[in-house]
Amino acid sequence: MRIIITDCDHDNIDIEKKVFADAGMSVELKQAITEDEVIAQCQDAEIFIVQYAKITEKVMDSCPCLKYIVRYGVGVDTIDIPAATRHGIQVGNVPDYGMNEVADHAIALALSMIRKAIEMNAFTKNQKWDYARSIPIHRFSEMTVGVIGLGRIGRNFAQKMHALGFKVIGTDPCFQPTPETDAFVKPVSMEEVITQSDVISLHCPADGNLNLFCAETFKKMKKTAILINVARGGIINEKDLDQALSDGEIGGAALDCMLGEPVSKDSPLFRHENLIVTPHMAWYSQEAAQELKRKVAEESVRFARGEAIHYPINKLG
Numbered sequence: 001m002r003i004i005i006t007d008c009d010h011d012n013i014d015i016e017k018k019v020f021a022d023a024g025m026s027v028e029l030k031q032a033i034t035e036d037e038v039i040a041q042c043q044d045a046e047i048f049i050v051q052y053a054k055i056t057e058k059v060m061d062s063c064p065c066l067k068y069i070v071r072y073g074v075g076v077d078t079i080d081i082p083a084a085t086r087h088g089i090q091v092g093n094v095p096d097y098g099m100n101e102v103a104d105h106a107i108a109l110a111l112s113m114i115r116k117a118i119e120m121n122a123f124t125k126n127q128k129w130d131y132a133r134s135i136p137i138h139r140f141s142e143m144t145v146g147v148i149g150l151g152r153i154g155r156n157f158a159q160k161m162h163a164l165g166f167k168v169i170g171t172d173p174c175f176q177p178t179p180e181t182d183a184f185v186k187p188v189s190m191e192e193v194i195t196q197s198d199v200i201s202l203h204c205p206a207d208g209n210l211n212l213f214c215a216e217t218f219k220k221m222k223k224t225a226i227l228i229n230v231a232r233g234g235i236i237n238e239k240d241l242d243q244a245l246s247d248g249e250i251g252g253a254a255l256d257c258m259l260g261e262p263v264s265k266d267s268p269l270f271r272h273e274n275l276i277v278t279p280h281m282a283w284y285s286q287e288a289a290q291e292l293k294r295k296v297a298e299e300s301v302r303f304a305r306g307e308a309i310h311y312p313i314n315k316l317g
Contacts, residue, residue, distance in 0.1 A: 001304045002065070004045040005029045006038055006053035008072070015290060016049070019297035025304060027297070035059050047300050050079065057083035068092070068303045070296050070311075073283070075232060077206065081314050091313040092299055096152055097292040098283035103156035105282035106201050106230045109254035110161070113226045114143070114199065118276060138198075140165040146197030147185065148212075149204030149231065150175040157201055158185040169193055172204070191220075199226045206232035213237065218244035224251040230282040233259040238269060245272045256282045 003020065005013060005027060013029055020027045032041040033053050039062040042048065048055065048069045055069055057080050069079055070092040084091045112118050116134045123133050145161045147154045147170035158168045162184035169188045177187055193200060194217060204212075213227065214237040221227075227250060229236055238259060244250050252274030258267075261280055269275060302309050 001025070001047060002045045003027045003047040003049070003300055003304070004042045005049040005051075006032050006042055006055075007051050008049075009051065010289075010293065013293070015293040016297040019294060019301060023301045023305075025301065027300075039063065047303060049296050049300060052078065055079045055084075057087075060084065060087045060089060068300070068309075070094075070299050070303075070309075072292055072296055073097075075205075076313055077232075085314045085316065088316060090303065090309070090316060092303075092309050092311045093313055094292055094295045094299070095311055097295055098285070098288040099152050099156055101285045101288045102153045102203075102230050102282045103160060105256060105278070106157050106203075106228050107160055107164075109228050109230070109256070109276055109278070110145070110199050110201065110226065111164075112276060113228075113252050113254055113274075114138070114140075119273060141167075143167070143198040144169060144196055146170065146193035146200045148172070148190070148193060148200065148202050150181075150185065150187075151203065153230075154201075154203035155181065155185070157203060166199075169196065194220050195222075197225060198222060199228065201228040202231040202235055204231055204235065206234045210234045211237045211240075213241070215240040215243065218249045221250050223249060226251050227253040228255075229253070230256045233257045233261060242269050242272075245269075245274060252276075254278075256280055 008029060016027055030041045032038045035054055035056055035058050038053050038059050043063050044065050046065045046067045048066065050069055051072045055078060060066060060083055066089055068090045074093055074095045076091060076093050079091055081091055115137060120134050143166055145166045145168045147158045147168065150170045150172035158170055162168045168185045170185045171188055171190045171193050175187060212235050218240060241253060254276040256278045257280055270277065299309050299311065
């Protein structure tokens with residue numbers, strides 16, 4: 001079975017090669033990202049391992065041997081899932097490789113905003129030693145954290161924030177409370193999360209949630225509320241966020257995901273002192289990166305052997 005990594009910006013694919021070699025298989029690395037590049041370089045592959053490549057219906061029509069597509073990561077927005085299903089092509093991802101990392105990054109952003117650590121670092125170094133500039137800061141136990149999306153990462157984030165003393169509420173149409181989750185998160189409506197939270201952290205997919213946070217939403221939030229996005233660009237309307245920060249409608253925001261990544265340093269959003277931005281790095285730790293590489297290869301081996309894959313996206317048959 002011919003297995004191709006369509007594209008990959010990692011330093012090497014040694015981990016993937018070892019997994020395949022141990023299974024008596026081999027893998028080839030291309031650097032094909034556009035439709036035409038994928039068609040030209042990967043046409044006779046049966047398995048694609050994809051990072052950024054656009055796997056559209058045109059690609060599928062031109063790759064008649066293709067049976068399985070697995071993505072480095074969680075999001076599969078560059079893959080046409082309905083078209084894959086029509087073509088009988090299984091699609092998979094690796095949703096759990098950086099679960100702790102993403103939750104921990106959201107926590108780091110939230111605490112940095114709440115304790116004003118970055119703001120006060122700059123003020124202290126560049127102006128003067130004076131804690132009064134930070135007033136007011138509130139005790140964690142007096143604050144409510146709202147979580148939008150209670151999947152693996154959202155629950156991980158909620159449990160850890162609860163352990164730090166915050167009251168945690170959350171919303172997710174697919175969430176089923178259990179005695180375990182009852183101990184750290186209270187399910188509420190979207191409206192309650194938006195209006196009651198001092199911190200709102202996004203852990204939902206972009207699909208079905210584009211512009212979820214827009215001018216109308218910002219008007220409903222507390223004026224002191226902080227918005228965290230470690231999910232996907234597009235969930236927040238960035239033009240409306242710029243206006244909300246300018247008008248003081250919310251307390252601040254911290255973004256790890258934005259539209260049009262990589263984002264230029266000239267972005268109008270970047271002028272706001274009450275905005276923290278990191279370059280889509282929430283997923284990353286050395287251990288998570290290695291786990292991701294290993295798992296995409298292991299999933300490919302399972303599929304090639306006719307075994308059940310662990311992380312199917314679409315249902316065939």
